[in-house]
Amino acid sequence: MISEIIIIFILILINGFLSASEIAIVSSNRSLLSSKPNKAKKSYNLLLDLKDHPNQFLSTVQIGITLIGILIGIFSSGELTQSLSSVLAKSAFLAPFSWHMSVIIVVLCITYLNLILGELLPKRIGLSIPERYALMVAKPIQVLSKIFKPFVWILDKSTSGVLSLIGIKSSKRDITEEEIKALMDEGVSSGVIEDYEYDMMDRLLYLGDKRAINLMKHRSDVDALDVEMDLEEIENYVLENDHTEFPVYQDTFDNIIGVVKTKTLLSKIVKREPLNLKKLCLWAPFVNENASIYQALDEIKESKVQLGVVVDEYGTPQGIVTLKDIVSNLMGPVTGEEKDNQSPRIIPREDGSLIVDGRYQLVDFFMELKMPLTEEQEFQFRNTTTLGGLVFALFGRVPKKGEVIEFGILKFEIFHMDLNRIDKVIVSRPAASSTEE
Structure with missing residues (x-):
């Protein structure tokens, strides 16, 4: 026993x-x-x-x-x-x-x-x-x-x-982005990952699905120099527009010939030397609008400038994407630089709503609201880069001041129009407000 x-x-x-x-x-x-x-x-x-x-x-x-x-x-x-x-x-x-x-x-x-x-x-x-x-x-x-x-x-x-x-095939399952985020959440809860580290990794994953067109500044908002400008015109333009680099075009924006650095221009202006923009131009990388953000970043890193010209399938320039834009979306906005009055802003109101610049990038806007777009919405508005562009697409026409349209739990009201361009939008959450009451 x-x-x-x-x-x-x-x-x-x-x-x-x-x-x-x-x-x-x-x-x-x-x-x-x-x-x-x-x-x-x-x-x-x-x-x-x-x-x-x-x-x-x-x-x-x-x-x-x-x-x-x-x-x-x-x-x-x-x-x-x-x-x-x-x-x-x-x-x-x-x-x-x-x-x-x-x-x-x-x-x-x-x-x-x-x-x-x-x-x-x-x-x-x-x-x-x-x-x-x-x-x-x-x-x-x-x-x-x-x-x-x-x-x-x-x-x-x-x-x-x-x-x-029984019709079941064995397959190796790849790890998903949701599982990575779940691990990140556990890391934050246990104290292994700091909040700022989580925020950066979250932005990194979010930007991985974005394309150059989602982050670019549209050509209508780009400050560029005409190669035929004389010294005085260049001086006035550079002083009015505070940038470290300027795209240079010949005849029209469709014909960009390169990028010139502001410090190079200023050194010539101070010495009152003759300016030949064509000779001062550096090669500018051209990025397809459907390229990923990280492909655009690689293109810019390989050049001597800090911006890339975003082109469509026909090679026509649609805007620019800058190294600063990419870094800001990864790290968050740089406070000192965001004080510029020309930068797109979000202004909170007493009633809880927001006045948002129509030029505000969609990526930044929805990350600011902590409301990521669904896959269906991302596909539907894949060619839209700004909040104004999104609202314009929702209306399907040129809206008028005071008109309202809803998008999920958000309500967009046209606050100000600049001719046919949506300049300012009032953003509110009617569903949230009614629940609180």
Whole structure:
């Protein structure tokens, strides 16, 4: 009887080892594993192999747990049950039920021990220290995988056959952006990620889906120099428009020949030297309007200027995207620079509504309101870059001052028109207001 108890106890511990190994290997983090010291590299490589072939090691663990369950059943139904039955049979009252009671008692005790020592406790340990535990068990699990390889192959083929019969195809699921954001939320909650780090990563992910057209300044708002301007005209224009660089065009904006730096112009102006804009121009990168923000960034980084000319499919310039715009959307607006009166602004009102410049970038606007567009809305307004453009698209015509249109939970009211351009918009949330009342 003692020998059976010892064997069953050992089998339960082995079951616990397999359960903890399974949960630790599955939940171990690759990035944390890669930071382990060089002496653990061999175990790290074995563990990576197990993680890359989950079906093999999971089947191995399952075979081991199933065999242990069978062996526990065999040893518990033999001498152990009989010995307990003999003890219970000594009581005249329990004698008629001694066998059945002994079976129930043995099953309950072994089930309890197996749940605690063979499942729950080991899995808690595996979840608490997944990387450390997974590295420790990688070698023995790899050995078991080789021993059970023929059986694993049979099980794998059988499982795949059943899945194909019911029309389910096995596929490797890629991690989604939502899962990354969920991990970021956990990082903020646990204090691992600071709020400003979360904000930057969130902007990074958000901008990854945007194109150059979503961030560009439209050609109608771009301050550019005509190559035929004389010294006095250039001086007045540069002093009126505070920029570090200016696009230079010949005849019309459709024919941009390059970019000139303001410091170069000022040095010539101060010395009253003759100005030849064509010779002072630097090569300007041309970015397709459908290029991603990060493709546009790469193009600008490879040039000697800090802006790119955004062109449509026919090569016609539609506007510019600047390095400052991209960095501001990643880092948030630079306070000192946003005080410029010419910058698009959001002005809060006492009633909770906002007066927003029609030139305000959609990316900035919805991030400011913490209201990201749905995939359907992003596709519908994929060619719209500013709030004014969005409102114009919603109306489908040139609106008049005072006209109102709704967009989801937001209400847009035309506050001021500049000829046919939407200059200012009042943005409010009628749904939120009515709820509070």
